[in-house]
Amino acid sequence: xxxxxxxxxxxxxxxxxxxxxxxxxxxxxxxxxxxxxxxxxxxxxxxxxxxxxxxxxxxxxxxxxxxxxxxxxxxxxxxxxxxxxxxxxxxxxxxxxxxxxxxxxxxxxxxxxxxxxxxxxxxxxxxxxxxxxxxxxxxxxxxxxxxxxxxxxxxxxxxxxxxxxxxxxxxxxxxxxxxxxxxxxxxxxxxxxxxxxxxxxxxxxxxxxxxxxxxxxxxxxxxxxxxxxxxxxxxxxxxxxxxxxxxxxxxxxxxxxxxxxxxxxxxxxxxxxxxxxxx
Amino acid sequence: xxxxxxxxxxxxxxxxxxxxxxxxxxxxxxxxxxxxxxxxxxxxxxxxxxxxxxxxxxxxxxxxxxxxxxxxxxxxxxxxxxxxxxxxxxxxxxxxxxxxxxxxxxxxxxxxxxxxxxxxxxxxxxxxxxxxxxxxxxxxxxxxxxxxxxxxxxxxxxxxxxxxxxxxxxxxxxxxxxxxxxxxxxxxxxxxxxxxxxxxxxxxxxxxxxxxxxxxxxxxxxxxxxxxxxxxxxxxxxxxxxxxxxxxxxxxxxxxxxxxxxxxxxxxxxxxxxxxxxxxxxxxxxxxxxxxxxxxxxxxxxxxxxxxxxxxxxxxxxxxxxxxxxxxxxx
Numbered sequence: 001x002x003x004x005x006x007x008x009x010x011x012x013x014x015x016x017x018x019x020x021x022x023x024x025x026x027x028x029x030x031x032x033x034x035x036x037x038x039x040x041x042x043x044x045x046x047x048x049x050x051x052x053x054x055x056x057x058x059x060x061x062x063x064x065x066x067x068x069x070x071x072x073x074x075x076x077x078x079x080x081x082x083x084x085x086x087x088x089x090x091x092x093x094x095x096x097x098x099x100x101x102x103x104x105x106x107x108x109x110x111x112x113x114x115x116x117x118x119x120x121x122x123x124x125x126x127x128x129x130x131x132x133x134x135x136x137x138x139x140x141x142x143x144x145x146x147x148x149x150x151x152x153x154x155x156x157x158x159x160x161x162x163x164x165x166x167x168x169x170x171x172x173x174x175x176x177x178x179x180x181x182x183x184x185x186x187x188x189x190x191x192x193x194x195x196x197x198x199x200x201x202x203x204x205x206x207x208x209x210x211x212x213x214x215x216x217x218x219x220x221x222x223x224x225x226x227x228x229x230x231x232x233x234x235x236x237x238x239x240x241x242x243x244x245x246x247x248x249x250x251x252x253x254x255x256x257x258x259x260x261x262x263x264x265x266x267x268x269x270x271x272x273x274x275x276x277x278x279x
Numbered sequence: 280x281x282x283x284x285x286x287x288x289x290x291x292x293x294x295x296x297x298x299x300x301x302x303x304x305x306x307x308x309x310x311x312x313x314x315x316x317x318x319x320x321x322x323x324x325x326x327x328x329x330x331x332x333x334x335x336x337x338x339x340x341x342x343x344x345x346x347x348x349x350x351x352x353x354x355x356x357x358x359x360x361x362x363x364x365x366x367x368x369x370x371x372x373x374x375x376x377x378x379x380x381x382x383x384x385x386x387x388x389x390x391x392x393x394x395x396x397x398x399x400x401x402x403x404x405x406x407x408x409x410x411x412x413x414x415x416x417x418x419x420x421x422x423x424x425x426x427x428x429x430x431x432x433x434x435x436x437x438x439x440x441x442x443x444x445x446x447x448x449x450x451x452x453x454x455x456x457x458x459x460x461x462x463x464x465x466x467x468x469x470x471x472x473x474x475x476x477x478x479x480x481x482x483x484x485x486x487x488x489x490x491x492x493x494x495x496x497x498x499x500x501x502x503x504x505x506x507x508x509x510x511x512x513x514x515x516x517x518x519x520x521x522x523x524x525x526x527x528x529x530x531x532x533x534x535x536x537x538x539x540x541x542x543x544x545x546x547x548x549x550x551x552x553x554x555x556x557x558x559x560x561x562x563x564x565x566x567x568x569x570x571x572x573x574x575x576x577x578x579x580x581x582x583x584x585x586x587x588x589x590x591x592x593x594x595x596x597x598x599x600x601x602x603x604x605x606x607x608x609x610x
Contacts, residue, residue: 169362171361171362171363171364172362172364172366174329174331174358174360174364175358175364175366175425176366177331177351178329178331178351178352178356178357179352179381179429180352180378180381181377181381189368193367193368
């Protein structure tokens with residue numbers, strides 16, 4: 001193992017494979033970003049060329065800024081994603097704690113019931129959800145989206161987190177009980193910090209689909225003031241004419257916040273892994 | 280005043296009875312050790328006393344008060360766990376302070392107790408470190424310190440030494456014994472190691488399958504075991520059991536001879552072949568095949584040259600022999 005790791009040929013092959021994969025993964029993003037800074041003609045003439053003095057144009061960004069309330073869409077997407085993640089993590093972790101920590105009748109059954117959602121896509125229930133949202137008057141509100149995404153994310157969160165919480169030492173929780181900590185304090189102060197890597201995993205898994213979702217915003221909250229970024233960008237894609245400058249600019253900008261969130265969580269993820277490894 | 284009284288305590292998990300009718304009293308300042316093989320219920324019993332598990336039936340009294348419905352923090356106990364169970368995100372000081380803060384003690388009182396405990400355990404240089412920066416022995420001392428600052432009536436130790444290496448185990452054992460002499464408190468200590476039990480205890484409780492087999496001082500258990508299980512569990516190397524008819528006793532009954540009460544010679548009450556010899560310097564253990572399932576162990580003091588394969592006789596003083604009936608009870 002060690003010999004193989006030191007062999008220069010192996011190192012080169014390993015790095016080569018990783019670099020190749022990185023290039024393939026980043027290429028579409030790269031194309032979107034460079035083309036968002038080019039004029040419409042230049043996009044079609046040479047899609048892979050970098051913008052130069054002739055082809056450089058901010059027209060796409062200008063269109064995006066002028067048309068529609070782009071910052072509002074941005075804000076809506078951000079609110080929906082962050083609030084959904086918060087509720088998924090909070091309720092998921094609490095349910096997972098109860099399932100892994102307390103012995104009660106129907107514990108296993110409850111666990112299975114909560115995990116069932118992993119196998120059944122929530123979109124099957126779209127009509128019923130829409131009915132419910134209409135009945136409760138939540139249509140065209142961000143709350144509708146937050147509730148649906150929370151429901152969508154909970155099954156996987158409960159499943160992953162309860163597995164991790166089973167590994168937290170019983171002695172530690174019992175030591176807390178003897179020191180007079182309440183169950184809530186034990187949960188928030190002792191258990192949550194120890195399952196932080198798992199929380200980060202759950203957050204990353206849930207964040208991207210929520211941010212990118214078009215289905216539920218289109219159905220539950222299509223009003224101008226509740227449009228999310230993905231839905232808002234659709235105005236530039238028409239049946240006959242598509243404003244590619246605007247679409248590419250909108251997409252380029254949409255990458256940024258989700259990347260920031262990802263960096264935050266992935267750092268947690270790495271910190272969690274390494275802190276366990278070097279103990 | 281008794282520190283702890285258990286009457287008729289039972290505990291079952293579903294259909295499995297883990298503890299069956301446990302009765303026990305612990306006097307003030309007594310050091311009681313629960314000992315038994317894995318799965319005998321000793322840790323569960325400790326958890327019931329601590330209040331981490333509820334007794335299915337029976338009563339638990341600490342310091343004269345029934346505490347069945349009192350939460351662990353209000354029982355006047357402190358517990359030291361096998362895995363130390365230190366709060367990983369708090370410093371040594373933070374670990375010790377937390378329980379006192381929760382109980383609402385005044386600040387200067389907390390400071391005084393921490394200073395006292397860290398002096399007793401020589402933890403002063405480490406007060407601002409986190410558990411991850413400490414060695415195993417230091418972590419165990421912090422765990423003990425966290426128990427001491429609570430100033431409990433009753434200390435509970437759950438196999439506190441089993442994660443330490445042999446040398447450290449001996450030191451910490453002495454430290455715990457010292458601590459017991461200095462502190463005005465009763466201690467209950469769970470272990471599966473009979474050496475720890477013998478060296479620390481005022482009173483040993485031998486448990487098997489959720490039942491108390493015998494309660495007594497270490498020497499009582501050693502000299503006067505109630506049954507074959509206790510006789511075999513206490514003492515190392517373990518007692519030898521020989522069917523009584525091999526030396527002219529009743530068929531079906533057994534006699535027990537401690538390895539240290541038997542001598543090797545040319546002839547003796549029993550004869551056999553040496554199959555293995557362990558030389559420990561201070562004494563020599565010889566295992567002799569006398570035709571029973573388990574070899575007969577003879578412990579000779581000092582260094583002896585016995586070779587495997589030699590034919591030897593085993594002699595012993597009849598007065599030191601214990602007799603056990605077919606059911607394992609002492610006759």
